[in-house]
Amino acid sequence: MFDRLANLLTRRAPFVALLLLSLTALAAVQATQIQFEFSPQALMRGEDESYQQLQDFKQTFAYEDSVLMIIVEATGDANVLDHRLLNWQAHVAEQLRAVPHVDEVATLATIEIPRRTLEFPPSVTARPFIAEFPADETDSRRLRRLVDESPLLAGTLVSSDLQVAALLAFIDPELQRVRELSVVIDDVQQLLQSSPPPTGYRTSLSGLPFIRTDTIKNLQQDQQRLLPIAAILYLLTLAIIFRRVSGSLLPLLAVGMGLAWTIGAVVAVGATFNLVSNVLPILLIVVGVSNCVHVLDEYAEQLPLARGDRIAAARNTVRHMSRSCLLTLFTTAVGFACLGTAQSDVLREFGWQAALGMGFMYVTIIGGLGSLMQYFRPPRRSTRGAPLGHVTAAAGRVIDRHPRITLTFSGLLIAASVWLGLHVPVDSFMIETYDDDHPTLQTLRLVDNKLSGLLPIEVRLHADDPERLLDPDVFRKVRQFEEHALQEDGVLFARSYADVLQSISTGTPSPTAADDELPVSDEELTRDIRLGVWVVNRVGATLGYPNFMTEDGRDGRILIKVQDIGTLRLKKLINQLEAELLQAFPPGSGVTPTLTGDAYLNTIAMNAVIHDLFYSLLTASLIIFATIALIFRSLRTGLIAAIPNLTPLALTLGYMRLRGYDMNVGNVIVFTISLGIAVDDSIHFLFRFREEMKRTGCVEEAVVRTFEGTGRAIVITSILIVAGLAVLLFSDFVPTRRFAELTSVTMMGALIGVLLLLPACLVLFWKRPPTS
Numbered sequence: 001m002f003d004r005l006a007n008l009l010t011r012r013a014p015f016v017a018l019l020l021l022s023l024t025a026l027a028a029v030q031a032t033q034i035q036f037e038f039s040p041q042a043l044m045r046g047e048d049e050s051y052q053q054l055q056d057f058k059q060t061f062a063y064e065d066s067v068l069m070i071i072v073e074a075t076g077d078a079n080v081l082d083h084r085l086l087n088w089q090a091h092v093a094e095q096l097r098a099v100p101h102v103d104e105v106a107t108l109a110t111i112e113i114p115r116r117t118l119e120f121p122p123s124v125t126a127r128p129f130i131a132e133f134p135a136d137e138t139d140s141r142r143l144r145r146l147v148d149e150s151p152l153l154a155g156t157l158v159s160s161d162l163q164v165a166a167l168l169a170f171i172d173p174e175l176q177r178v179r180e181l182s183v184v185i186d187d188v189q190q191l192l193q194s195s196p197p198p199t200g201y202r203t204s205l206s207g208l209p210f211i212r213t214d215t216i217k218n219l220q221q222d223q224q225r226l227l228p229i230a231a232i233l234y235l236l237t238l239a240i241i242f243r244r245v246s247g248s249l250l251p252l253l254a255v256g257m258g259l260a261w262t263i264g265a266v267v268a269v270g271a272t273f274n275l276v277s278n279v280l281p282i283l284l285i286v287v288g289v290s291n292c293v294h295v296l297d298e299y300a301e302q303l304p305l306a307r308g309d310r311i312a313a314a315r316n317t318v319r320h321m322s323r324s325c326l327l328t329l330f331t332t333a334v335g336f337a338c339l340g341t342a343q344s345d346v347l348r349e350f351g352w353q354a355a356l357g358m359g360f361m362y363v364t365i366i367g368g369l370g371s372l373m374q375y376f377r378p379p380r381r382s383t384r385g386a387p388l389g390h391v392t393a394a395a396g397r398v399i400d401r402h403p404r405i406t407l408t409f410s411g412l413l414i415a416a417s418v419w420l421g422l423h424v425p426v427d428s429f430m431i432e433t434y435d436d437d438h439p440t441l442q443t444l445r446l447v448d449n450k451l452s453g454l455l456p457i458e459v460r461l462h463a464d465d466p467e468r469l470l471d472p473d474v475f476r477k478v479r480q481f482e483e484h485a486l487q488e489d490g491v492l493f494a495r496s497y498a499d500v501l502q503s504i505s506t507g508t509p510s511p512t513a514a515d516d517e518l519p520v521s522d523e524e525l526t527r528d529i530r531l532g533v534w535v536v537n538r539v540g541a542t543l544g545y546p547n548f549m550t551e552d553g554r555d556g557r558i559l560i561k562v563q564d565i566g567t568l569r570l571k572k573l574i575n576q577l578e579a580e581l582l583q584a585f586p587p588g589s590g591v592t593p594t595l596t597g598d599a600y601l602n603t604i605a606m607n608a609v610i611h612d613l614f615y616s617l618l619t620a621s622l623i624i625f626a627t628i629a630l631i632f633r634s635l636r637t638g639l640i641a642a643i644p645n646l647t648p649l650a651l652t653l654g655y656m657r658l659r660g661y662d663m664n665v666g667n668v669i670v671f672t673i674s675l676g677i678a679v680d681d682s683i684h685f686l687f688r689f690r691e692e693m694k695r696t697g698c699v700e701e702a703v704v705r706t707f708e709g710t711g712r713a714i715v716i717t718s719i720l721i722v723a724g725l726a727v728l729l730f731s732d733f734v735p736t737r738r739f740a741e742l743t744s745v746t747m748m749g750a751l752i753g754v755l756l757l758l759p760a761c762l763v764l765f766w767k768r769p770p771t772s
């Protein structure tokens with residue numbers, strides 16, 4: 001089969017090259033339409049019960065993740081209750097309501113409160129607190145008294161020190177795609193540019209819709225800026241190393257074709273890039289360039305053997321390398337295909353996209369290089385006297401003579417890394433994309449410190465009886481739960497249906513759990529509750545009561561806002577809240593509590609995704625090593641290949657501990673790449689070693705000769721990948737820089753595994769041929 005393939009590619013080279021380039025042009029046009037989607041909740045999208053519970057909860061109550069916040073900060077002597085700013089808020093609120101897909105607007109200037117009428121029978125209506133605009137200083141003083149009497153306002157629409165105010169725009173929850181949200185946010189930004197606040201104030205945007213779109217926008221700009229630079233750096237590095245057009249342009253052409261095919265296929269099936277699969281281009285470039293270097297290095301070696309006949313050299317190269325490249329890319333594809341067993345749709349999508357990309361890479365590398373190599377002089381190879389060839393050959397001889405020392409040293413290094421890695425905490429943050437001085441993160445910190453925060457943990461209380469949630473005993477337990485929650489580390493805010501009802505009896509809009517105590521007697525509390533129900537039946541929509549209680553009275557809501565303190569601490573907080581809820585509402589109490597919310601789901605999702613990735617890596621490792629054993633028809637070979645392939649994972653894990661990095665989704669993705677790199681290098685080394693064993697029949701000599709050939713290509717590949725990744729260190733995104741750093745460490749780990757451990761294991765454990 002491989003002989004026929006080699007003959008086809010060399011004899012029909014112009015036709016094959018034209019076909020590949022034509023398909024690439026079509027794919028490239030399709031690839032330009034790729035979309036990026038960022039949503040932490042997407043990590044659990046699928047059949048998972050937690051995700052479905054959250055969606056049901058949002059449909060029943062409110063979509064907190066659809067609230068766009070316009071933050072106004074006082075920079076002068078006046079506070080945010082100044083009548084000038086109130087007039088500006090009223091003006092902006094009116095314009096916001098005209099923005100398409102903005103369903104509702106809430107501001108301090110346009111707040112409405114319930115007022116009882118003097119007519120008989122008595123009634124109640126909701127009226128604006130500031131009846132007419134423009135507002136004056138009297139309105140400012142009246143509003144100041146209202147804020148002082150209603151602590152809840154000091155934390156939602158205004159800060160307690162009156163230096164920050166928030167305008168809330170509730171976007172249509174049906175708008176979930178980043179492209180659609182971006183249109184709305186662009187309209188709001190243009191509105192703010194055309195209607196700036198008075199002197200002494202500045203505005204900024206926040207809220208989960210803005211953070212999602214801002215992250216994707218900056219990520220796209222980052223890739224558009226850095227990937228071309230990385231390609232140029234690859235080109236220059238290849239040109240310096242190989243000193244031939246074939247060694248510099250052909251690898252980038254072959255890898256570029258495979259990348260275009262993959263992205264075009266992703267677009268064709270309606271898929272997108274997300275916070276996991278955005279590393280796919282880098283992954284394909286790393287694996288693709290690695291295989292291209294091995295192919296071109298073999299071509300340079302075959303040309304002298306073919307006495308300068310480029311066609312024959314290209315044919316022999318394809319015949320030799322199509323086998324090893326097929327195995328390397330197949331095993332890597334199998335490893336990523338194992339992600340198909342993950343719970344998360346995001347991981348499953350990444351798995352098939354990466355596996356498909358490996359298949360396309362094989363076609364474009366073997367097909368592209370196989371058909372085009374004969375038209376170019378091969379890259380120059382270093383001889384034994386040249387620096388790189390000399391170093392690799394010398395390293396092979398040292399390991400050849402001292403395999404036990406090499407194995408002992410490598411084993412101690414791996415053991416130390418594993419010991420360090422066991423202490424790496426599994427922790428991640430919802431907003432870990434930016435540096436501390438980034439404006440988006442600074443605004444988020446401002447919202448956390450001055451207002452009620454962004455990230456919600458929700459509690460759904462389901463009652464067996466419609467009147468159960470209004471029972472005084474349940475009412476008190478709900479308030480007590482809020483009070484206890486506010487004392488927990490990281491909790492910023494708490495509100496429930498009980499707060500809304502109590503606010504009516506006190507005559508102020510929605511006090512919090514920290515306000516006046518509830519009446520002591522059940523009779524007084526029941527009277528206040530009935531009064532609250534009577535009012536909300538008439539003006540409940542104005543007070544936001546439908547967002548906290550269903551119409552049939554069977555489901556109530558408790559909203560808790562938390563800081564982005566990491567999934568490790570949030571998990572402890574969730575466990576504490578669950579214990580308190582179970583104590584307050586045990587089975588048989590008539591009330592069933594359920595925790596949900598974006599912060600809750602993110603905590604559950606991140607831990608599940610990380611465990612999914614680890615189990616998938618374990619499964620992939622077993623399948624890969626079993627495949628190697630089958631290909632080489634030797635269980636011993638599979639076991640020998642296992643140790644060096646796991647080395648970069650162990651070393652990277654130990655490095656993470658030394659650097660103080662947590663185990664999050666972005667960091668775990670590095671392990672998938674490390675496995676792919678190590679497997680590729682190991683297979684190329686083993687294939688070359690087997691060929692040298694057939695020629696020499698001596699393990700020691702075969703190892704040295706493999707070092708002189710494939711060992712050099714592995715070193716070149718590592719230099720190329722680290723050079724390309726160095727560009728990513730200039731990214732504006734923390735995960736991208738960390739990805740580049742950890743992947744570079746992985747490359748060093750792969751070198752130790754393949755060029756130290758693997759040859760030492762071969763010398764010690766390879767089955768030697770019988771001596772005569």
